[in-house]
Amino acid sequence: MAQQDSIRPMLLEARREVSIGIRASEEWQPSYKKHPATFKTLLLHEAQLEESVAEYLAGLADRAPNYIDWSLIPEPVQVTAASSPLANKDDAVWEGEALDLTKAVIEAITLLVATGGQYGELEYGIDLGITSLSESILVAAREQTAALVSQVTETNRKLIREAIKQSIARGEDVDGTIARIKKVINNPVRAEMIAQTESVNAYGRGLYDFATTTGAKTKTWEALAGACKICAPIDGQTVPIDKPFVLGNGKEVMHPGCHPRGRCGAYYNYD
Known part of the structure; x- marks a missing residue:
C-alpha cells in the first residue's frame, strides 16, 4: 500500500502531461494559442480540473449506494419503475456532496479564471496585476464554481435514479444495481467532458471580467x-x-x- 501511495503522484503527473499534450494538439479557436504561455497554463489547469473531478466522482461512486433506500428493492429486483427508490432526497446529504465537490474543483476554477484575465492583460496591453488572489478573480471563481457544482450534483442524482430504473427493467439484484450505479457515476469520459467545458467557461469569464473592468x-x-x-x-x-x-x-x-x-x-x- 505504501508503495502504491508513493507511485500514485508520479502516475497522476504522467497522466496530466499526456492530457496536456493531447489537448494542445486539438483544434482551438486561434486566439487561445496567441500567447503560448497562457495557453499552456490553460491546458495545465484544465488537466488539473479533470483530475479533481475524476477523483470526486470515483469517491461518490463508492458513497452513492448509501443514499438508496434498499428496503424498497426486493431481491431480485421485480418492482416497477414507477415505484423505484430514488437517490436519497435528504438535502443535508447532497449539501455535503456539493461541499465536497466545491472543495475539489475551486482551486482549478480559480486558476482558470485568473488565466483568462492574464490573457487579457497580454492581449490588450493593460496590466491590472491579476493573480489568483485578486478579489475580482475570487468572486468570479466562486460564482463559476457554484454554477458547476449545482449542475453536476443534480446530474449525479439523475444518473443514480436512471441506473436504478435500468436495473429494475433488467431484473438485476442489489449487487447488480450497486455495480450499475458505480459504473454510471465513476465515468472518466464524463470527467473529461466536464473539465473541457468548464475550463473554457472559467477562462472566458476571466477574460470577460477583465474587458468590462478595463472599459x-x-x-x-x-x-x-x-x-x-x-x-x-x-x-x-x-x-x-x-x-x-x-x-x-x-x-x-x-x-x-x-x-x-x-x-x-x-x-x-x-x-
Missing part, C-alpha cells in the same frame, strides 16, 4: 473553424459588452464557452 465597449464572437450550428450563426457577431450573444439554439451567453467541449472565443473592442 471595453463591445465584444465579437470568434467561432472555431467548422463550428457547429449553435456557434456558426454568430461568428463575427458584435454586441455591446453588457449584452448577451444569442446562439443558434436561442441560448444567451455573455462569453464563451456555450456548450460541452466548446472552444470558440471572443475578442473585445475598446473603440
